[in-house]
Amino acid sequence: MAWTAHTIIQNGKAIPFEEARIHPLAVGLAYGASVFEGIRAYINPVTKRLSVFRLEEHLVRLDQGMKFMRFDDPPSRDELRQGVLDSVKANAPDDDAYIRLQVHIESLGNQSTTGKVGWVCAAIPRERSPKRTSGLALGVSSWTRIADNTTPARIKATANYHAGRIATLQSKADGYDAPILLTREGKVSESAGACLCLVRDGVMITPARDSDILESVTRTTVMQLAAELGVPVEERRADRSELYVADEVFLCGTGQELVPVATIDRLPVGDGKPGAITMKLQEAYESVVRGTTDAHAEWRTPVV
Ligand code: PMP
Structure with missing residues (x-):
């Protein structure tokens, strides 16, 4: 049975999925000043427990991205790791989850603006490729x-x-x-x-x-x-x-x-x-x- 995501983590807080917000003129959107990770959590067929695959490697790559983007005061690796785990836990999926962890500039401004950095982490269902066996x-x-x-x-x-x-x-x-x-x-x-x-x-x-x-x-x-x-x-x-x-x-x-x-x-x-x-x-x-x-x-x- 396909589960649905009802909760998202925004800046460390669990809120209803539809209530996540960013201003349309936020630099993260207006100038694409945003980095992200796509991560998967898999269910074990016997224990029915979920585990996140290679979470640390994704967090390291995200850190490299935030450094390269010259983000002011980026969220810590511990905060983001917790956000990933909370996004899955809060939705209690009964199957695999796809996790999008995204860090963006929330301030309004222009190409030279850094300013307030925000983040979201969403765990959502995602189909596997229908061509997994056929090619x-x-x-x-x-x-x-x-x-x-x-x-x-x-x-x-x-x-x-x-x-x-x-x-x-x-x-x-x-x-x-x-x-x-x-x-x-x-x-x-x-x-x-x-x-x-x-x-x-x-x-x-x-x-x-x-x-x-x-x-x-x-x-x-x-x-x-x-x-x-x-x-x-x-x-x-x-x-x-x-x-x-x-x-x-x-x-x-x-x-x-x-x-x-x-x-x-x-x-x-x-x-x-x-x-x-x-x-x-x-x-x-x-x-x-x-x-x-x-x-x-x-x-x-x-x-x-
Ligand atoms: N290349 C591109 C352009 C991608 O978007 C992705 C998916 N994130 C990959 C490669 C595969 O990267 P990863 O194995 O870290 O998900």
């Missing part, structure tokens, strides 16, 4: 990935998602599920809301951190799981043409989780069916996020 149809976008010397992808700023949205809407209009974005040099970067991995000759390849990617928590997780399964991992620049000759391709991210790619630019990836390594990694990912294995208990923060 996505992706298209290489004619839009270019945002560059590090303009709007760094490494910083999870809400404003980055303007570029991601343009590419996503175009890819849907063109009949694809999602775009693959290339860097200005024409190397593979990532999708609009997830990182990309290829498998060639049994080796998992993922674009390096200087490929204008978000330094994804899931990507790091999957690289570690692959190594533990004995799959060699290469973190390096990847050519566009490698997408067409890869044996397997998949996307990974908190929201997408781990989803196979069936076609790219309407060419089948491998034989067009989800690959063996991809599905092995999907299974391994599922068991660490949900805690159906004892491995990596340090990645799961129980919601208590």
